[in-house]
Amino acid sequence: MNETVLVDVADGVATITLNRPQARNALDAQMKDALAALVPSIVADDAVRAVILTGAGGAFCAGGDLRGMAEVRPTMDFERWQARMREFQPWLTQLIELDRPLIAAVDGPAYGAGFGLALAADVVLASPRARFCLSFMKVGLGPDFGAMYTLPRVVGVQRAKELMLSAREVGAEEAQRLGLVMELHPEDRLLDRARALARSFVDASPVAVRHIKQDVARSLASDLPTMLALEAEHQARCFDTAYQADAVERFLAKQPPRFQWPPTHDDDR
Incomplete structure (x- = not known):
């Protein structure tokens, strides 16, 4: 480089x-x-x-x-x-x-x-x-x-x-x-x-991140039936991951989630 x-x-x-x-x-x-x-x-x-x-x-x-x-x-x-x-x-x-x-x-x-x-x-x-x-x-x-x-x-x-x-x-x-x-x-x-x-x-679901980005990019040039079909497909792909199973277990056990958007401090703005 x-x-x-x-x-x-x-x-x-x-x-x-x-x-x-x-x-x-x-x-x-x-x-x-x-x-x-x-x-x-x-x-x-x-x-x-x-x-x-x-x-x-x-x-x-x-x-x-x-x-x-x-x-x-x-x-x-x-x-x-x-x-x-x-x-x-x-x-x-x-x-x-x-x-x-x-x-x-x-x-x-x-x-x-x-x-x-x-x-x-x-x-x-x-x-x-x-x-x-x-x-x-x-x-x-x-x-x-x-x-x-x-x-x-x-x-x-x-x-x-x-x-x-x-x-x-x-x-x-x-x-x-x-x-x-x-x-x-x-x-x-x-x-x-x-x-x-x-x-x-780094601790977010890569599958969920990928599908969110891809689907939002497609949404403005698509129609409702197409987007609903993508939602169903990609939701199922996310569901079928160890990450999602672990996330639910953490929620039910009242443990902190692996992914959390970091807070913004008021004095930073």
Whole structure:
């Protein structure tokens, strides 16, 4: 793994850190290559039960590397640029469709492709100085990094269009009101909260987590009969696990459950 992306795997949690702080973690070719190698290895590692995505140096990700874009432009035409865009889509798809919880800890700017990366997460935590912007219109482009798929599902169609067309910056508090951010925490406690959430899933039922994520992803493009059928199938698969039997025994014996969402302290918000 090159140093533009750092990874730490400990106690069932993988932490991916974008590490170009001098460029506010803008995504250059080296960083994309590192993610293309890293993400499939995490997906294949059954010992990883939750993933944290964050950025170094007080920034999440400032988006694409415009300087690098300008440098390669003379060598690009329509077909080459389209092929270049498709290069990152396999590992991005793996992140969006990851069958384990993905938590984004956003401190500072999440612009352009960085906004798209944050939207790939199941849970977005942010510091008060986080800023979100789909800045593509400012450079004559349309959104990428999955934002066309993820953003309307988070904020609705009309608000998604407004954020894409206006290319305006959204502060942390507005982002929380729009549903882009679940919780706000001071920057010095942000990663601790992400780790607490991630660690709680180490003792969760992987079968239940996988089916919840898959079914919610399918629900917006499905119908009621299909979803009811999936509920019945996946509930039965969860029921047919040792984890579920143990969970019921713990409940009946008035023992603490293995999985419990960690509480939020009021002074963290």
